[in-house]
Amino acid sequence: MKKSICVLFVFWHLFVLWSMTGCWNFREIRDLAIVIGASFDKKDDQIYLTVEVLSPKGGEQEQGATGSLGITPQLFEGSGKTVFEAVRNMISKAGRKLYWSHARVFIVSEDVAKEGIIQIIDWINRDAEVRPQTWILVSKGQAAGDILRTQSKLFDTVSMQIDTLLRNQGNSGKLLGVTVGDFLEEMQKPGVGAVAPIIESVKDGREQIPQVKGSALFKGEKLVGFLDGEETMYLLFLRNQMKKGTLIAVTAQQPKANVSLEIFRSHTTKTVRLVDDRPVVDIWVDCLSGIAEISEENDVISERGSQKLTERTNKELRNKITDTIKKVQNEYGTDVFGFGNLIYRERPDLWETIPKGGWAKVFPTVDTNVNVNIMMRGSAKLSEPTRIGE
Amino acid sequence: MKREPLSFKQTVYLLILFIIGSTIILPVGTEAKQDIWAAVLLAIVMTLPVVLVYARILSLYPERNLLEINEQILGKVVGRFINFLFAFYAFTLCALVLDNFGQFINVTAIPETPLAIPMLILCLLALWATKEGLEVIARSGEVYLPIIVFVATFTFLFLTPNLNINRLQPSLYQNSGGIVSAALHLFSFPFAETVIFTIIIYCTNKTKAMAKVYLAGLLIGGGIILLSVTSVMAVIGPERYQASYFPAYLAVQTINVGDFLQRVEVVVFLIAIFAGFIKISLCFFAACKGLSNALGCKEYRFLTVPLGLLEFLFASNLFNSTKQMAQWASEVYLYFAFPFQVALPMVIWILGEVKRRGRQGSPEVDLHDELR
Structure with missing residues (x-):
């Protein structure tokens, strides 16, 4: 009797083990349509969603470009009154339920961004499957769906290319990659405007390829303007997000001859003080750099030359940064540098004197005082400019 | 009645796990905003x-x-009526914690699974553990805590690159109202919930200094909570902390070590479920003990199954939505818990001291016999 119960028990356990694997909404990987990137457009109050879905093909597929996994992306389009409706309507086209956890980029068209990005950001942050660590980009002048229709040369899909590119942004110094989570935080924080990188499709040879360049500036949830690649670099300096990048300096002796400096390390400190009851923001940029390229025979390496170069570069960088601040203050009026947040953090008493919602009015009048201090470290492998024989 | 003595270490471990419990996943002390550490x-x-x-x-x-x-x-x-009230409190607290976990798992991981399923599993587990006795719960606590500490330490280390002190500023600026209100909420959940422990443990030779047990548990558990909520705040900032139901989950999502170690949210589940299991089991144990005492029974074990099923039904019908759960926790719970956490213990303490003065002369042994 006892033995039979034991055997029954073992069988029961085996049965449970085999039958109760996985969870309620258990899905095989072949049942999923894995979304790797998505774009949002708007026309006549309808949200047009384009998603890039991975469709893995086995070994039969011919090998693509180097390093390719042989994955071909499939594009699906869907529309709906809301983002969620558009996502759900997609099932009727894709045939499978979209799986969002592996999405890497979201591209929002300029039109949607101008009207307000909140419905998209909200859905991304609310949905359990979508991760807030996804990149967000704004397509300038084009439909966001067209970006996903471009060709990627080295990567399997456009979204993968954008993802890798944004993760390697440090080396370019002109890109400011922003995740949806960071974007949301900046949108909500007092005294700071959110920023997202711009993406465009450009012609390269015969193909249209995606290019990320510059940044889009938001005031609240609405897009208000763009900065180009170079201005984005100064924006990076101001936000203390510059890590490594290239900086072009012009020497003092011959204005036409260029010297390229490579930035190794950069740190920006901002403080706020009051002058005649008005806030003045002091900005110190400390930058460690070295000479990467000298385009003409030019003495910039000797102590005297180096000093002149440094001074000249300091001044130039200072002017460029100030210009960028002025441009943003006068043309867009959104505090993407976080001056307001600086005041909020360091001088909360001062922040309270500004009426609620009044920072947008105060921001354009904030005086700034930019100091740049470049430290030269070496000149790479060569100790002299490349000399030309007589 | 069979006594189940716990060692000093076991009791402190249980206290720590009890305090970590569901606190680690929920948005506690939102009123204090960036000054949460002070709260x-x-x-x-x-x-x-x-x-x-x-x-x-x-x-x-x-x-x-x-x-x-x-x-x-x-x-x-x-006395039995008061014990019934305490049993009710423990029962309710158990249902609340159970509901928190059900919601947490349901909202973040398996939205299509009915809320009742994870809750039922956790509830059955707590029921079983209680039936086996306090010893079993205490020993599982001894196994879980080192695992939790190990995992939490690594999670914290991986999280350090994402910590930004700016998110904790401006610190302590005209926010005393918020800090006090947040501290009151934190007092009632989770710290003063340790009143449940007075039902579970008792003063023995092994755990001589009760004050020591409580202080060790409170300070270590409180230290862990302090570290965790402050780092979560420094990772996601006050705005997102306030807006989310499960901020720790959001914070751990940001971990990305060299594009290699990422998507480690599951560790939050690990910590939460280990500590939560202990909290649920202890509350349930206290509820069973309290009810059996109120009914005048010497044995509590026969109550575990009916009370456990009732617990499950109660927990699954407690709230209609996550929002309701959060609202109740932030608006009502403080007042609901106050009598059990402060008022009743104070009265019992004062009466106890008075009675003790009165019986100074009489020998201890009489008191023991009196009960049996």
Whole structure:
């Protein structure tokens, strides 16, 4: 009797083990349509969603470009009154339920961004499957769906290319990659405007390829303007997000001859003080750099030359940064540098004197005082400019 | 009645796990915004005298838990009625924690699974553990805590690159109202919930200094809470902390070590479920003990199954939505818990001290026999 119960028990356990694997909404990987990137457009109050879905093909597929996994992306389009409706309507086209956890980029068209990005950001942050660590980009002048229709040369899909590119942004110094989570935080924080990188499709040879360049500036949830690649670099300096990048300096002796400096390390400190009851923001940029390229025979390496170069570069960088601040203050009026947040953090008493919602009015009048201090470290492998024989 | 003595270490471990419990996943102390660390510190300071009272009550009557002490001090009828109330509190608290976990798992991981399933599994587990006795719960606590500490330490280390001190500024600026209100909430959840422990443990030779047990548990548990909520705040900022139901989950999502170690949210589940299991089991254990005492039974084990199923039904019908759960926790719970956490223990303590003065001369042994 006892033995039979034991055997029954073992069988029961085996049965449970085999039958109760996985969870309620258990899905095989072949049942999923894995979304790797998505774009949002708007026309006549309808949200047009384009998603890039991975469709893995086995070994039969011919090998693509180097390093390719042989994955071909499939594009699906869907529309709906809301983002969620558009996502759900997609099932009727894709045939499978979209799986969002592996999405890497979201591209929002300029039109949607101008009207307000909140419905998209909200859905991304609310949905359990979508991760807030996804990149967000704004397509300038084009439909966001067209970006996903471009060709990627080295990567399997456009979204993968954008993802890798944004993760390697440090080396370019002109890109400011922003995740949806960071974007949301900046949108909500007092005294700071959110920023997202711009993406465009450009012609390269015969193909249209995606290019990320510059940044889009938001005031609240609405897009208000763009900065180009170079201005984005100064924006990076101001936000203390510059890590490594290239900086072009012009020497003092011959204005036409260029010297390229490579930035190794950069740190920006901002403080706020009051002058005649008005806030003045002091900005110190400390930058460690070295000479990467000298385009003409030019003495910039000797102590005297180096000093002149440094001074000249300091001044130039200072002017460029100030210009960028002025441009943003006068043309867009959104505090993407976080001056307001600086005041909020360091001088909360001062922040309270500004009426609620009044920072947008105060921001354009904030005086700034930019100091740049470049430290030269070496000149790479060569100790002299490349000399030309007589 | 069979006694189940716990060692000093086991009791402290249980206290720590109990305090970590569901606190680690929920948005506690949102009113304090970026000054949450100050609120946690204040809450710990506020809890200190209260836990000393709990400890004192237990040390007044060695070898007795709160239920027996109540009977002794307040008499059979009143004492049992108070014990019934405590059992009700423990029962409700257990349902709340169960509901928190159900919602957490349901919202973040398996939205299509009915809420009842994870809750039922956790509830059955707690039921089983209670049936096996306190020893079993204590020993599982001994296994879980080192795992939790190990995992949490690594999670914290991986999280450090994402910490930004700017998110904690401006610190302590005209926010005293928020800090005090947050500290009050933190006091009632989770710190003063340790009143449940007075039902579970009792003063023995092994755990001589009750005050020591309570202080160690409170300070270590409180320290872990302080570290965790402050780092979560420094990772996601006050705005997102306030807006999300499960901020720790959001913070851990940001971990990305060299594009290699990422998507480690599951560790939050690990910590939460281990600690939560202990909290649920202990509350349930206290509820069973309290009810059996109120009914005048010597044995509590026969109550585990009916009470456990009732618990499951209660927990699954408690709230209609996650929002309701969060709202109840932030608006009502403080007042609901106050009598059990502060008022009743104070009364019992004062009466206990008075009675003790009165019986100074009489020998201890009489008291023991009186109950049996």
